[in-house]
Amino acid sequence: MPTDPVVEFEHVDAFLQNRCVLEDITFTIKEGDFIGVIGPNGAGKTTLLRLILGLLQPTRGQIKLFGADPAALKRPNRKVGYLPQKSGFDRRFPLSVKDVVLLGFFGETGLFKSPGQLEKSRAEEVMQRLGIAEHKDRPVGEVSGGQQQLAFLAAALVSKPKLLILDEPTNGLDPAAQNRFYGLVREMQAYLSLTVITVSHDLATISANADNIICINRTMHMHGSSAEVMKHLSGNHLYRCEFDLLSGSSNGWREQS
C-alpha cells in the first residue's frame, strides 16, 4: 500500500552564524518509517531536527512536513511529538512524573488551562502502556534515568502525534534501559501508527532499533536500510564511520585503509 511522505528535504542547506552546518540534504521519510539519524558530535543532527520542526529556516532548498511548510503548519495538522536532548531541560524541576506527562498537552490546551478529565485519562493510559503509572506521583527528579526518559516520552505521546522525534533519547542509559526504551517506542509506534525519527551518535543503538538510517556529517553520506548501512560500514573497508567520542571531534568520518 502506498504511503504518504511525512518529511521531505530537497537540496537543503542550513547556515548558522554564517557557517554552513548542513549542505545539500535530500531525503524523504514516509509514513510508518522508523528512521535513525546518525553522525558524530557537531554533525548537524539537532539542526536537522530543528529544520523539520520549523524552528529554523533553510538557507536554500525546500522542506515539507506533512506536505506543508513546517514553520506555517499549525495544529491540528501539526501532529508532532518531540523529545529534546536531556540538556535542554532542567530535570530538578519540582514536578511529579504525572505533571511532566500532562505538560505534553500544553500545545493543545495552552499554558494556562488545566488539563481536563479527558487529558488526565489519556495521560494515565500512556503511563500504563509505558510502565510508569506506578511512579506517577513521585517527583520526576527522584525516579531512575530510564523512568524519567519514559515520562518525557509519555509527554511527547499524549497528544497522539503522527510523527515522533527523539533527540539522543537514550544518552546516559545502560544497554538494558536503552533496549527497553526502544522496545516501548516500537510498541507505541504500532499502537499510534507513528512515524519515528531518532537521532544518535551511537551507531550500535541506532542500527539495532531503526529500520532505515540517514548518516550525516554536514552533508548526507548515506541513506538506506539499517542492514544496508551496517553492511556498507562494516564490510566496505574504504569508508567507515568512526566517531571520536573522546575528543568530541566533528571530523568523525574517516577513510579506512
Ligand SMILES: Nc1ncnc2c1ncn2[C@@H]1O[C@H](COP(=O)(O)OP(=O)(O)OP(=O)(O)O)[C@@H](O)[C@H]1O
Ligand atoms: N545556535 C547556533 N549558532 C551557531 N552555531 C551553532 C548553533 N547551534 C549549533 N551550532 C553549530 O552547528 C553545528 C551542528 O550542531 P548540531 O547541534 O546540529 O550538531 P549535532 O550533530 O546535533 O551534535 P551533538 O551530537 O554534539 O549534539 C555544530 O558545529 C554547532 O557548534
